[in-house]
Amino acid sequence: MSVAEKYMDRCMELASNALGNVAPNPMVGCIIVNDGKIIGEGFHQRFGEAHAEVNAISSVIEKHGEAILEKSELYVSLEPCTHYGKTPPCTDLIIKHKIPGVTIGCTDTFSEVNGAGIKKLRQAGVKVTSGILENECRELNKRFFTFHEKKRPYIILKWAQSMDGFIAPKNQTDENRWISNAFSRKLTHKWRSEEQAILVGANTVAIDNPHLTVRDWNGRNPVRIVVDDADNLPEESHVLDHAAATLVMNNSKKMTRKNIEWIPLDLTGRPVESILYELYNRKIQSIIVEGGAMTLANFIGQNCWDEARIFHAAKFIGHGVSAPHIDYSKKIHEENLADDKLITLRNN
Numbered sequence: 001m002s003v004a005e006k007y008m009d010r011c012m013e014l015a016s017n018a019l020g021n022v023a024p025n026p027m028v029g030c031i032i033v034n035d036g037k038i039i040g041e042g043f044h045q046r047f048g049e050a051h052a053e054v055n056a057i058s059s060v061i062e063k064h065g066e067a068i069l070e071k072s073e074l075y076v077s078l079e080p081c082t083h084y085g086k087t088p089p090c091t092d093l094i095i096k097h098k099i100p101g102v103t104i105g106c107t108d109t110f111s112e113v114n115g116a117g118i119k120k121l122r123q124a125g126v127k128v129t130s131g132i133l134e135n136e137c138r139e140l141n142k143r144f145f146t147f148h149e150k151k152r153p154y155i156i157l158k159w160a161q162s163m164d165g166f167i168a169p170k171n172q173t174d175e176n177r178w179i180s181n182a183f184s185r186k187l188t189h190k191w192r193s194e195e196q197a198i199l200v201g202a203n204t205v206a207i208d209n210p211h212l213t214v215r216d217w218n219g220r221n222p223v224r225i226v227v228d229d230a231d232n233l234p235e236e237s238h239v240l241d242h243a244a245a246t247l248v249m250n251n252s253k254k255m256t257r258k259n260i261e262w263i264p265l266d267l268t269g270r271p272v273e274s275i276l277y278e279l280y281n282r283k284i285q286s287i288i289v290e291g292g293a294m295t296l297a298n299f300i301g302q303n304c305w306d307e308a309r310i311f312h313a314a315k316f317i318g319h320g321v322s323a324p325h326i327d328y329s330k331k332i333h334e335e336n337l338a339d340d341k342l343i344t345l346r347n348n
Contacts, residue, residue: 026144030056073101105137160311166320193219201295
């Protein structure tokens, strides 16, 4: 690994601290180097707050004064912005402080940037190098890039299944409802905190009555989405308890009750397309789909998924709801979580 790659790796490490907190913005990390030493660091911590470059530059000024920036180089994992959003353009700040060199991980393909940041810096006389650990930097912001390039959220499918291929027993009780172990369930709550939304079908709500929150993890609740194609979501459902913002996709009802919104959509034919179009318009960049079997099968059947995270539990059920069929040749990772096995697939 080259020196530039090591610095960029540090930028990505910083950026990853913001997972789940900056969407719909990307995660960005930035460092400033002087005479072979890192003298400042920063990352975009929360949506609406200062960008990575601002935080890094501020940390240098606070410790070393402003003049040293004219003899330093800035490394950033994503192309600096040129437009006014919640904050001013980072390119203007870099130019203002006469930072002579900028090294960038990957180009920002968002239409309001998309090379404009690099162009503006070069026109101001800044030496710009780009494409350092480019693939890794794009992977870091896979949600952001999928949203802007494919015009839909990044989609993660998740379920747990028994050794004999069932995701739920035929006769479910409080004692047999859990297939995966406690550690896997806590990990699932961590995942929920990292995505903007969580989606299930109304049958799952009727049978399991889930909360779809992060009760077992310290983090932000995702937006809860329920696909109610039969328009019969039980009023006593936990998803209607106002604990988190909730969208009920249904065929006819349009109303709002505090932080719950009923959205009429065409859920016949290819419902996934209608749902994803609505979520794109609402700027939801990522969803984790947790069930049930029919909902998961719809996403798989329409090839609308990016990752699948499947817990294989060390137990037999005998009879029940069959697990979705998915192509395991797309496996990219496998690990043991106590007596569960977690398999991750990627749909390239």
